Amino acid sequence: MTAATTPVPGTVDASPRLPGAWSVGLRRGALELRQFFRRRDQVVFTFAFPIVFLFLFASIFGDDVAGAGVTASQLYASAMIAAGVMSTSFQSLGVSIAVEREEKVLRRLRGTPMHPAAYFLGKLWLVLVTGVAETAALLFVGAAFFDLRLPTGADRWLTFGWVFVLGLTGCALLGIAVSSVPRSGRSATSVVVLPFLVLQFISGVFISVDTLPGWMLDVAALFPLKWMCQGFRGVFLPESAAVLEQAGAWEYGRIALVLGAWCVGGLLLCLMTFRWKTRRDG
Numbered sequence: 001m002t003a004a005t006t007p008v009p010g011t012v013d014a015s016p017r018l019p020g021a022w023s024v025g026l027r028r029g030a031l032e033l034r035q036f037f038r039r040r041d042q043v044v045f046t047f048a049f050p051i052v053f054l055f056l057f058a059s060i061f062g063d064d065v066a067g068a069g070v071t072a073s074q075l076y077a078s079a080m081i082a083a084g085v086m087s088t089s090f091q092s093l094g095v096s097i098a099v100e101r102e103e104k105v106l107r108r109l110r111g112t113p114m115h116p117a118a119y120f121l122g123k124l125w126l127v128l129v130t131g132v133a134e135t136a137a138l139l140f141v142g143a144a145f146f147d148l149r150l151p152t153g154a155d156r157w158l159t160f161g162w163v164f165v166l167g168l169t170g171c172a173l174l175g176i177a178v179s180s181v182p183r184s185g186r187s188a189t190s191v192v193v194l195p196f197l198v199l200q201f202i203s204g205v206f207i208s209v210d211t212l213p214g215w216m217l218d219v220a221a222l223f224p225l226k227w228m229c230q231g232f233r234g235v236f237l238p239e240s241a242a243v244l245e246q247a248g249a250w251e252y253g254r255i256a257l258v259l260g261a262w263c264v265g266g267l268l269l270c271l272m273t274f275r276w277k278t279r280r281d282g
Helices: 020-040 040-060 073-101 107-108 117-146 156-178 189-202 214-220 225-234 238-243 254-271
Strands: none
Touching: 020 040, 020 117, 020 225, 040 073, 040 117, 040 189, 073 107, 073 156, 073 189, 073 214, 073 225, 073 238, 107 156, 117 156, 156 225, 189 214, 189 225, 214 225, 225 254
16 A cells, blocks of 8 residues: 555645746746857847848938938838847747747647746747847947937837837737747748748838838738837937828827737737647647
């Protein structure tokens, strides 16, 4: 006969207690960051990609924008910050999680006592740190070489903060959800990068919003990138530049509403679509 496992009244249960999701998530985040920075080619590509595009577009289209009181390079600098945020969140998570699912990393983690939320918390820590670092690099390059005027008032920095946080969160959740779309890790890059590239063209990243057809802007308005671009332009550009927007104003209330809706909607999409195994594994 085996001994009873019920603790005797008045004694202390000596069985070890597993760490919570938050503490494990923090450790997962540190692990994700170490793995990221060990891949030097990935680090260089992640941080250099938006900066190279900023340099190319701002150098080619450096003239003043009529009636806006800004140069084209200033428009590109603020829009590329939004593209960089989406790159480090949506694109990064959409591809990396699909690859980890293909390599059965997710399946092995699911079989451990680790709380499932810890895996996602680790990914969000990775996205937050890399997003902040890439944004800082873009701000430095934009201010140093392309006349991007950094805000001096606390209100504009506050606006920058909530646009950044809501945009990063919404794009990260969307990236987690879209990681279930590719049939394999090999096809993940094509499946994730193509819609991101299209969104950059129709959301005012590569082409000024005042030259885009109205129907394209209406399609772009369904996704977070267009609103992040608009919010960052409102932070870094003078009020005179608002005439270039589709509504002729920065529309901070609508920006907050759409980005907040994507945070909620992205979470629901994750809950409905995320899979720990590939389709072949059932």
